Amino acid sequence: GQNIDQPTEMTATEGAIVQINCTYQTSGFNGLFWYQQHAGEAPTFLSYNVLDGLEEKGRFSSFLSRSKGYSYLLLKELQMKDSASYLCAADYGGSQGNLIFGKGTKLSVKP
């Protein structure tokens, strides 16, 4: 299988930093996506990691360790609008390019 595991729910305070972890099976792995999804809406792209290391994009950063099958999404200076589900999705390089999604982490940002 290609289980993608991430926490179900997290709560954080406005202005704080939160890290959302994701683990995946390494066999056949190509790259790791993070998406943000607000309730009732389609997912929106946040990041894509292929190489080991941290990639920073504004308040959001994403980290990948290919050998450990581990990634995290780091959100800084949290805002109320960051309350959403965050989906980790792995690309196993299928000839047709489909992604395998984790169950998503519902993040609640409190005042």
Place this chain on the structure above:
Amino acid sequence: GAVVSQHPSRVICKSGTSVKIECRSLDFQATTMFWYRQFPKQSLMLMATSNEGSKATYEQGVEKDKFLINHASLTLSTLTVTSAHPEDSSFYICSARDPSSLNTEAFFGQGTRLTVV
């Protein structure tokens, strides 16, 4: 702007009727499109892979006779939910990646909220 357009965004239908959902790639030709279903508080589950000019590939447990997929052109895939029942009520989302570069994001349509009454 959106590169994958999905229509309609919301539909309410009576039990037993059929509903067609369209997914269009706007900026690229998509030989492959993906159809997902998402139940409340759950993740996206791949239903089927739509292949232009050939039969769709369905995931295990998805009835191909109930969820008809047609990919007649390089920019359009349709999903028809036939003889819909209340348990088919869900959020349906299509996705496509630019085949010229697979190391890019999967673009999603806006999603279709289907309610069967």
